[in-house]
Amino acid sequence: MTSVADIAAPGAGAGRTGARARRWLRLRAAPVLAVVLGIVALWYAACVPMNVKETLTFAERAGAEVTPASPSERRAMGRWALVAANPGHLGGSFALDRPRLPAPHQVVAELWTTTVETAPTSKRSLVWHGWVTLSATLLGFGIGTALGVLLAVGIVHDRAMDMSVLPWAIASQTIPILAIAPMIIVVLNSIGLQGLIPKALISAYLSFFPVVVSMVAGLRSPAASQMDLMQTYSATPAQVFWTLRLPASVPYLFAALKVGIAAALIGAIVGELPTGASEGLGARLLAGSYYGQTVQIWSALFAAAILAAAMVGTIGALERATLRRMGFAR
Amino acid sequence: MKDTRATEAAIAAADLNLVFQTGDGAVQALKDVNLTVGRGEFVSFIGPSGCGKTTLLRVIAALETPTSGSMSVNGMTPDAARRARAYGYVFQAAGLYPWRTIGGNVRLPLEIMGYPKAEQAERTARVLELVDLAGFEKKYPWQLSGGMQQRASIARALAFDADILLMDEPFGALDEIVRDRLNEELLALWGRTGKTIAFVTHSIPEAVYLSTKIVVMSPRPGRISDVIESPLPAERPLEIRDTPEFIEIAHRVREGLHAGHAA
Numbered sequence: 135m136t137s138v139a140d141i142a143a144p145g146a147g148a149g150r151t152g153a154r155a156r157r158w159l160r161l162r163a164a165p166v167l168a169v170v171l172g173i174v175a176l177w178y179a180a181c182v183p184m185n186v187k188e189t190l191t192f193a194e195r196a197g198a199e200v201t202p203a204s205p206s207e208r209r210a211m212g213r214w215a216l217v218a219a220n221p222g223h224l225g226g227s228f229a230l231d232r233p234r235l236p237a238p239h240q241v242v243a244e245l246w247t248t249t250v251e252t253a254p255t256s257k258r259s260l261v262w263h264g265w266v267t268l269s270a271t272l273l274g275f276g277i278g279t280a281l282g283v284l285l286a287v288g289i290v291h292d293r294a295m296d297m298s299v300l301p302w303a304i305a306s307q308t309i310p311i312l313a314i315a316p317m318i319i320v321v322l323n324s325i326g327l328q329g330l331i332p333k334a335l336i337s338a339y340l341s342f343f344p345v346v347v348s349m350v351a352g353l354r355s356p357a358a359s360q361m362d363l364m365q366t367y368s369a370t371p372a373q374v375f376w377t378l379r380l381p382a383s384v385p386y387l388f389a390a391l392k393v394g395i396a397a398a399l400i401g402a403i404v405g406e407l408p409t410g411a412s413e414g415l416g417a418r419l420l421a422g423s424y425y426g427q428t429v430q431i432w433s434a435l436f437a438a439a440i441l442a443a444a445m446v447g448t449i450g451a452l453e454r455a456t457l458r459r460m461g462f463a464r
Numbered sequence: 465m466k467d468t469r470a471t472e473a474a475i476a477a478a479d480l481n482l483v484f485q486t487g488d489g490a491v492q493a494l495k496d497v498n499l500t501v502g503r504g505e506f507v508s509f510i511g512p513s514g515c516g517k518t519t520l521l522r523v524i525a526a527l528e529t530p531t532s533g534s535m536s537v538n539g540m541t542p543d544a545a546r547r548a549r550a551y552g553y554v555f556q557a558a559g560l561y562p563w564r565t566i567g568g569n570v571r572l573p574l575e576i577m578g579y580p581k582a583e584q585a586e587r588t589a590r591v592l593e594l595v596d597l598a599g600f601e602k603k604y605p606w607q608l609s610g611g612m613q614q615r616a617s618i619a620r621a622l623a624f625d626a627d628i629l630l631m632d633e634p635f636g637a638l639d640e641i642v643r644d645r646l647n648e649e650l651l652a653l654w655g656r657t658g659k660t661i662a663f664v665t666h667s668i669p670e671a672v673y674l675s676t677k678i679v680v681m682s683p684r685p686g687r688i689s690d691v692i693e694s695p696l697p698a699e700r701p702l703e704i705r706d707t708p709e710f711i712e713i714a715h716r717v718r719e720g721l722h723a724g725h726a727a
Contacts, residue, residue, distance in 0.1 A: 365527060381561065461564070463606040
């Protein structure tokens with residue numbers, strides 16, 4: 135529909151970059167933007183009934199006539215009924231100090247003040263807390279990935295490990311992490327380890343699993359004829375591993391790393407909950423819930439989500455670059 | 465007398481039996497196979513699926529171990545022959561490693577066998593020239609057509625200069641036009657290199673066109689039902705397939721296949 139106009143329009147000769155940008159905007163950005171706008175609209179709409187009791191109390195204090203007038207009667211009423219009864223007093227829904235559900239702009243404002251306007255060295259800075267969680271995540275992810283790859287190599291090459299390790303690995307993942315995390319913290323604390331290492335180990339505990347499962351599949355992915363071919367060369371198991379199994383497993387590894395790093399972040403956050411830690415996104419979540427600071431909780435949640443997206447995105451970029459370099463991509 | 469022939473032959477099988485133990489019981493894959501292939505011969509194994517032609521090729525390559533009887537390759541056991549790099553094996557699927565360039569794929573056996581770097585490069589260039597793929601060394605497999613990929617896999621099998629080339633339906637997945645051209649090229653290559661080629665196929669024209677010896681096999685149990693020494697001349701243009709001699713041999717192969725099936 136727009137293509138004819140595009141060509142005819144003055145400045146259409148700006149070239150392919152302009153056309154490509156418009157195409158990207160139309161095909162990729164526009165749908166995402168539409169969904170985001172829908173969610174934000176729904177979120178604002180939800181703020182009104184969610185916060186109606188606090189909003190009316192606030193309005194009453196400011197001198198407004200609220201129906202019904204007594205707080206106990208209001209407590210007995212449903213949220214929708216209160217909204218219907220007080221259409222003129224809902225203006226404060228999006229500006230409460232301690233809303234049930236903070237409005238999007240409140241969360242954005244909190245994110246802004248705690249990242250950009252606060253020095254990263256301050257304990258009030260979300261960048262500081264994010265870094266505390268990120269360092270535990272990355273260390274745990276590194277440990278988990280190394281452990282996962284080693285276990286997979288063992289499983290593929292050793293029959294006894296093949297029969298014994300994977301069932302235990304699966305069993306390890308059936309235990310709720312919330313149940314085992316405090317025990318890891320307590321046990322490690324008793325031998326003098328606290329802070330970064332226990333959290334990293336919980337991260338590793340969650341992130342090794344997808345790596346094991348994927349790498350076993352990847353190391354076994356060469357076709358029977360490719361294995362036969364190596365045998366006709368009288369290749370040693372080490373040569374088969376380095377020239378065939380390992381390169382063949384690289385696409386599988388990257389798929390696992392994306393799952394693993396997200397799991398590692400969850401592990402680090404969960405690891406911050408039971409310790410009463412004062413640092414990290416998990417600590418911010420916990421402190422926020424202790425003091426009814428919903429804005430703080432939501433901003434910590436968003437910080438975690440942004441961190442996860444950035445890490446998965448980084449691995450995705452590494453994946454594309456590596457696979458292209460290896461000749462997989464076309 | 466028999467012993468000297470065995471040492472002179474490229475491939476010699478005597479009373480060879482191979483029984484696979486499967487979940488459903490024993491399956492006789494090869495029964496009483498006796499066969500001698502002289503050096504420089506082009507031998508085809510033809511028969512329906514399940515006749516053991518691929519299994520026989522795998523026994524020659526020491527990828528399967530016979531249950532009884534003997535197999536000798538270049539006068540050695542198949543295992544010793546493999547370690548002596550007596551053969552190159554070409555599979556039905558080209559099976560090139562997608563993460564290696566064409567040159568890298570051809571270099572693979574040379575790397576594994578520990579050839580020096582300079583010799584690797586020199587041999588790779590030479591065999592790629594031989595299969596008409598010079599200039600494609602730096603391309604990745606996905607950039608090549610199926611026929612070109614199979615030529616690269618033949619180059620890979622030729623790279624370390626084995627005397628014997630074992631080919632398991634190498635052109636089975638290609639269309640007929642490409643297959644005709646590759647057949648012609650393979651004959652030319654055979655003429656130039658003087659290698660012994662053992663070639664598994666289920667195409668009668670392909671077997672007759674290529675071979676100096678056609679081994680007709682039949683299934684359940686897998687056995688040799690006929691061995692035909694081809695009277696066709698060494699020089700074979702594609703048109704030879706329309707000559708009465710060619711049609712007569714093809715007819716005999718078909719009879720052999722039919723008889724084996726009825727038995």
